[in-house]
Amino acid sequence: MGQPRPDSEPSPEARRLARKSRRQDNRRQQILRAAREVLLASGPESFTMEQVARAADASKAALYYYFQAKEEVVAALAIEALRREVEAVSGAVIAAERGIDGLAALIRARVEHYLADPDAFRILYTWAPTLGAAQRLVLAEILPLTAVVSQTLEAKLQRDRKAGLLHPDANPARLSQVAWLTSHGLLSYAMNQPDPERGAWRPLCDEACAALVRGARP
Missing domain, CATH: 1.10.10.60 (Homeodomain-like)
Structure with a gap:
């Protein structure tokens, strides 16, 4: 044997x-x-x-x-784009020392990530939603993946609150949502510029980040 x-x-x-x-x-x-x-x-x-x-x-x-079906193909491409986005954004949020800094880090990281690969943004946020049933597959991934980033940011903001660095009326979950929505608006604007790398989005991004941080502070 x-x-x-x-x-x-x-x-x-x-x-x-x-x-x-x-x-x-x-x-x-x-x-x-x-x-x-x-x-x-x-x-x-x-x-x-x-x-x-x-x-x-x-x-x-x-x-x-x-x-x-072709919808499944596009959904798979969209999910790949989403995973790369979450990886880039979560890295920036984790590296931020404070939650308030993480708000600006999320916005900048997401905008810069997609301006480096605008086709991925179109696949995930423009084309996948037009293909009906495929969107269900994408949504099944979007919610848990983006929740990981949001929860990390919210936990840092809660620590800011305990340290007296956050406005007492500020809501960490809503601040996180505002950061996501702000980055999305800046991306939509930047991608419609003839040359995003030289366009007007950068000073707008700076102002948006500064305004959000000012509003979150005591």
Whole structure:
């Protein structure tokens, strides 16, 4: 009889399944990269599964193994964009020393993140909502992911309150929502400028951040 396999060593079947899972994940990502290029080139109205299959060099049967409809493809692209957004914004909020500083950090990080990749903003906030049922998939991800950032910011604002740094009438949850909405308005404005990097959004962003911080202080 052979030596017993250590508990920590995966079985041949487990290794086979892990390899299969990695291949499927890689193939799914290849399809999504091709789909993003097609979507940006054609827009959501002309976007079809046939175009994605050709761009990904895949059969329609292979494509439908991963996604049942074009709405699911766009939803997956939107969720990827959302996860990258949350990663960028949460990093800025966590790095902020105080909750009040986190309000401005959230606004700046979100605006700068999407101005570096405006196509991701369009996919998530403009195109995905136009595709009906796909929006349910996106909303299922938006609420818990953005809640992580909001809860971190709100906890810092509560600490500010205990330290006497927050206005007694200020509501941490509402301040967090105002920061999200302010960043969204600035993004909508900046993206309609001919050259966002040289446009008027920067002084507006500075003023918005300063006004929000002033209003939150005692």
